[in-house]
Amino acid sequence: MNSSQMKMLLLVAIGCILWFIPTPEGLTDQAWQMMAIFVTTVLSLILAPLPLGAMALMGLTLATLLGVLPIKTALTGFAHPTIWMIAAAFFISRGFITTGFGRRVGYWFISKLGHNSLGLAYGLVLTDLLFAPATPSTTARCGGIISPLFRSVANAYDSDPEKGTENRIGAFLVQCIFQCNAITCAMFLTSMAGNPLAANFAKEQGVEITWAGWATAAIVPGLLCLFLIPLVMYMVFPPELKKTPEMREIARQKLAEMGKMTRDELMVCITFIGMVSLWVLGPTLGIHATVTALLGLVFLLLTHTITWDAVLGEKEAWHTITWFAVLVMMAAQLNKLGFISWFSESMAESLSGFGWVTTIVVLLLVYYYSHYLMASAMAHISAMYSAFLAIAISAGAPPMLAAIVLGIFSNLYMSTTHYSSGPAPILFGAGFHTLQNWWKIGFIFSLIVIPIFVFVGGAWWKLLGLW
Structure with missing residues (x-):
């Protein structure tokens, strides 16, 4: 069994486990099933047993085949x-x-x-x-x-x-x-x-x-x-x-x-x-x-x-249209079916002891450094942006500030590793740095860039009236 087949089996197993977990109180079966398909689709973009567009189409097909969404709804993302x-x-x-x-x-x-x-x-x-x-x-x-x-x-x-x-x-x-x-x-x-x-995910939450x-x-x-x-x-x-x-x-x-x-x-x-x-x-x-x-x-x-x-x-453009449209549609349905509001309210209760400033700083740090585990900025945004935005807003962060800052950080983390973005393998492949040096420089400059955006950016956003 080759690597792609192993990844596909893992995705099937994860999808089945999520699908058959009892629906939590406060959610409909349809909302939970949509979440299971969305999470499995996002994981498939990260593991990539097939190209992103192919995996996204599989997720769309499953959503209709399993009766979670009608086909007209499943295809609405292509009209966005x-x-x-x-x-x-x-x-x-x-x-x-x-x-x-x-x-x-x-x-x-x-x-x-x-x-x-x-x-x-x-x-x-x-x-x-x-x-x-x-x-x-x-x-x-x-x-x-x-x-x-x-x-x-x-x-x-x-x-x-x-x-x-x-x-x-x-x-x-x-x-x-x-x-x-x-x-x-x-x-x-x-x-x-x-x-x-990211902007579309924010719009689904009213920003x-x-x-x-x-x-x-x-x-x-x-x-x-x-x-x-x-x-x-x-x-x-x-x-x-x-x-x-x-x-x-x-x-x-x-x-x-x-x-x-x-x-x-x-x-x-x-x-x-x-x-x-x-x-x-x-x-x-x-x-x-x-x-x-x-x-x-x-x-x-x-x-x-x-x-x-x-x-x-x-x-590359047609490829992007395909996976982008599917993710936009799924995110819209998660919001429409009430999953995003349920999730944000649940997280807000667990973070009720923290102020919104502390909460958003912690979220930004986790969001940035978790990219060491990712090989695609789009997959990272798909996996974490909506959830982190919902948590930040529920903690009391100004919605526009939270949406834009998370959007900005969705790019900053692309300077970390030799696989962190499209340009990374092109530039690393030129052979001017060892792998160790490449990672070291990426980490050192994260200690410069993050404070600039948090402190200088924070002051600028205050002047703009974002908070």
Whole structure:
């Protein structure tokens, strides 16, 4: 029996045990059965005996086959606006890569800041930050835009793990990119595929997070982290090469080779600026965030900047639509059937002796460090976000504060291990760090990032009136 079959048998056993446990007082049989299917589905995303989309479809099929939900209800997740906002953003982000616009912006930053290794780090981080609002695929953003730029710099200075020269500059840059990528993911509702999922879970509990609301809450602690992380990395894990005067000229040469901005690059640039503007002004203008994303996609299709075949070939987007829709539907049904309110009330009673501040800090620490057990941010959000939000609100935490902070922390923990996010295996696989060093740096920077978001972020959120 192979590993996948063992995992599948384990899931069947867990599902059966949960299904046949007597329904607790205060819940209907349907609510408990829905919980059993949801928990088993989430565990299947973590264990992954099959791809996430396949496991999610199994959960949906079981919910209908066992009579817990009618098929029309089970398919409602595919009509959710959030699903199509994130899908459209996936499709559009491909344009940053295929047109070369992402590389052009990266080389421009390097040409301005690349006079030393610290400046190079800031140039790469700023490139990541610039494209984060419209690139929900962290793997595409890091693998398609940032990683090629980083490798170009490392190669220029012969920083190569195979030659034993990884510490010349590559080891420093790769960790700056990795640590800061988690921050850029945390700063916008559309900068990581799991963020809209968290926002949807919050909405099911009566808390509606807007694009501008999320960005405003994250901007101050996020920018502070992006400033401090390369600086602290430079002091604690310094590169051997401090001055890089040649890099600015190399970047200028690369830009010269690329020539003038092409028509397709210009179309992508216009789309990017237009989308971010409408996401900020959307609530005032009455334009839904999903409409903005679809408008951007339609514009790129009409201008032939991207093709419909390219949209159909964007496997990661269609894969995300599938598992995302199923989880959104299941979360909505858990709330509708009364499980979330029952669970939060039960937890509130057990935590009645603690204040809401203590409760939410403990929840955030558990939420962050439990990611060492996870290989997917989306699976982590699916498993814990709703429950932790319900506990925080029941303890007296302001609902909007709790929802946004848990959403932000749903990204911060992606800087921990070599399997903690999509970019992690890409960057770790470059070979510039040992596994031990990678984990050590991840833990050390958690001791910097968490206090910044708790204390500086807390003060900022107080000014915003979130608590």
